[in-house]
Amino acid sequence: MAITVRKLDIADAEMVQSFDCGEPNLNEYIKRYAVKNQGPHMFGVTYVVLSSEVANRILGYCTLANTSICRDQMPDEILKGLPKYADLPAILIGRFAVDKAFAGRGVGHILMSYALNICLEVSKLSAARYVLTLAYEGAVIWYKRYGFQEIPGGVDLGRRKMFLDLAVVRRAQEIGSQDLFSQKAS
């Protein structure tokens, strides 16, 4: 399956209507809010997965935004390793979903790869140290495969906060490129 990932476009408004990941909130977001939030409201940028073999269908999507984690409210005794700024910069994966019809075919992996590469690029332009996500209960294990750590202490609207240090992502990129190099060399 030839897959591409690109920004959501106003012209996709009709195509998003058939999206169904099985989670009503995520379906509603892509159908009603994603275009507005990308354009006039400026709340997040949505990326969609498309396939040349499946016309007029969105296979999956994710939404990214900058955010921050309030350092001021954290206890001093455990803050020794963190930079001394009032807010810790992070990138939020606000929504992440794969259409049920395409689940289990690597669409989520491609989308996560794309999203984390963007996070690294964004972190080079404007400071960002962490990737933060709000994971639905059923997706927590899936995020853990990529190294996201669950942050205990609260569940909002059925979603749990999880984070991944961008230094770990950068390290993964280095290891990945070393692997590619050694494969080419051998």
Add this chain to the structure above:
Amino acid sequence: MKAAKKFQADIPSRDEKVLNLLMEELDVRSNADFLAKAIALFRWAVEERKKGCKIFTMSPQGQQRELVMPELERIAPELNLPFRSVGWHVEELNNFAELATKDQPEPTEHLIRAMAGK
């Protein structure tokens, strides 16, 4: 060797004039050769824009002009993300601080594959 694919297109007469002029200026002898070069140039522009790179020309005096095409802007990632605040419980912040100040784990196999595009 793979068989070449036939490509046929109707173009308006004004574009035909431009095409002929370009072929003459570039000393390109056939439509096939012209198309191959146009594809190579377009492919390069697409790959650059996909990486988030902007495409500029620079005059001999140093004046810059950016190439902006709706098709290319569509595939470019947005690196200037809008800001969205997230509500935190105090307990979550405490737990986050504790986890974030520990030595971070080594990247997982899935993460390495994702970053290598595999």
